[in-house]
Amino acid sequence: MEFFKVLSLSDVYHLFSILQIKRKIEKVPLEQAVGRVLASNVQAKEDWPLWPRATMDGYAVQAKDTFGASETNPAYLTLSGEIKIDEIPDFELQSGECVAIVTGALLPKGADSVLMVEYSEQVGNLIEVKKSLFPQENIVLQGEDFKKGERVLESGQRIGFREIGALATLGCSEIEVFKRIKVGIISTGDELVKVDTVPQPGQVRDVNSFTLNALLLTQQIQTTIYEFVPDRKEALKNQILTALHKEDVVLLSGGSSVGTRDLTLNVLQEIPDSKVLFHGLALSPGKPTMLAKVGEKFIFGLPGQVTSAQIVFLVVVNPFLRVLEGEKNVFTNIWPCKIKAVLDRNISSKQGRYDFVRVRLSQREQRVVATPILGKSGLIKTLFLADGLLPIADNCEGIVAGREVEVWLLH
Ligand SMILES: Nc1nc2c(c(=O)[nH]1)N[C@H]1C(S)=C(S)[C@@H](COP(=O)(O)OP(=O)(O)OC[C@H]3O[C@@H](n4cnc5c(N)ncnc54)[C@H](O)[C@@H]3O)O[C@H]1N2
Numbered sequence: 001m002e003f004f005k006v007l008s009l010s011d012v013y014h015l016f017s018i019l020q021i022k023r024k025i026e027k028v029p030l031e032q033a034v035g036r037v038l039a040s041n042v043q044a045k046e047d048w049p050l051w052p053r054a055t056m057d058g059y060a061v062q063a064k065d066t067f068g069a070s071e072t073n074p075a076y077l078t079l080s081g082e083i084k085i086d087e088i089p090d091f092e093l094q095s096g097e098c099v100a101i102v103t104g105a106l107l108p109k110g111a112d113s114v115l116m117v118e119y120s121e122q123v124g125n126l127i128e129v130k131k132s133l134f135p136q137e138n139i140v141l142q143g144e145d146f147k148k149g150e151r152v153l154e155s156g157q158r159i160g161f162r163e164i165g166a167l168a169t170l171g172c173s174e175i176e177v178f179k180r181i182k183v184g185i186i187s188t189g190d191e192l193v194k195v196d197t198v199p200q201p202g203q204v205r206d207v208n209s210f211t212l213n214a215l216l217l218t219q220q221i222q223t224t225i226y227e228f229v230p231d232r233k234e235a236l237k238n239q240i241l242t243a244l245h246k247e248d249v250v251l252l253s254g255g256s257s258v259g260t261r262d263l264t265l266n267v268l269q270e271i272p273d274s275k276v277l278f279h280g281l282a283l284s285p286g287k288p289t290m291l292a293k294v295g296e297k298f299i300f301g302l303p304g305q306v307t308s309a310q311i312v313f314l315v316v317v318n319p320f321l322r323v324l325e326g327e328k329n330v331f332t333n334i335w336p337c338k339i340k341a342v343l344d345r346n347i348s349s350k351q352g353r354y355d356f357v358r359v360r361l362s363q364r365e366q367r368v369v370a371t372p373i374l375g376k377s378g379l380i381k382t383l384f385l386a387d388g389l390l391p392i393a394d395n396c397e398g399i400v401a402g403r404e405v406e407v408w409l410l411h
């Protein structure tokens, strides 16, 4: 069998970004919208705030009446009233006057700033002003958060706690989001045994079902772990068909390379209506990775090696799932948390493939230092002991000790 015609990581990201995907939309209550992807733009139906508001307790004033005022040279204003938090002021403040106001209360017409109570003294019905204010000091303006008609959030944005705050401010109690996807996990291999089994020589506990499930659950994706299957074509095909029935995406692991018992490619090609989109990536670890489309559903074949399967999930499957869920700009923000560090030993890398080196981070004097954890992709500990991934681009032959690098944080 001929080995894969490998795709580069940038080719695969491009492929993901041009896939035609039919997505379903649903409405969810605001409190359940976190983590979801917006399916429509959100516009402000009104200015927010609706009216200028005080941001400090004190006195609403005209700033020009306070110009030049100080502790030693105070200005004096006549106290002409009080505005409560839920009151609409129905008067206009005149020059030489002030009114008592609380944080959040509406500013009367004529006032343009708020003197903090700490810089004042009440003397009869006069207020001694001990500070010069500038216009708009200690107030928020009408529409300072959002202007009526402004597009505040865009379809394709992932909703986090900050977006929830904006949606609540805008009065959106029901949010249009893309439907979440469902992902099934199938491990393959004659050598696999259940986690609670004592393996005999030649056997290994099924680890990938659990790491992939954990990775998906951290993204709040609904998962099903299917029973692992032996290296038999019919068994694998049946399990895939069962999973495809229910899931949007199926993650297979093992059997994706080119050995005699590596059946995944063959089985995927035999599934009715399936189209293999790629087989093989210029990626290490993770070269024997493949993707097939069956109607509107997708099947990933991931390498069996425990570390490879997790890294392929992080750098390939997860960006794909984000695209599938309708998220925009995935490829300009593949990894949210990065840190600069200094590499403490040389690392070589093969030109023409992307390497993801596992690194440990430590603090030495004022610098963060990245130490590569070398080891094979079949060992769980290279990832387990790592604090981050150091990507080495496919046009690079390695990095010398002492260079500053960017590490993708794993926690
Ligand atoms: N002639 C070549 N052979 C291999 C190449 C190559 O380029 N040419 N690539 C190697 C690379 S890189 C990887 S990665 C592996 C991946 O192979 P498969 O996806 O076919 O995986 P398996 O052979 O089924 O398993 C590999 C290894 O991982 C263990 N494994 C599998 N599934 C699980 C699981 N669910 N939990 C724990 N461990 C699992 C399995 O026992 C094997 O030890 O191919 C190389 N070969």
Ligand code: MOO
Pocket (backbone or CB within 6 Å): 283, 284, 285, 286, 287, 288, 303, 305, 308, 377, 378
């Ligand atoms: O994909 Mo393999 O993962 O390089 O060991």
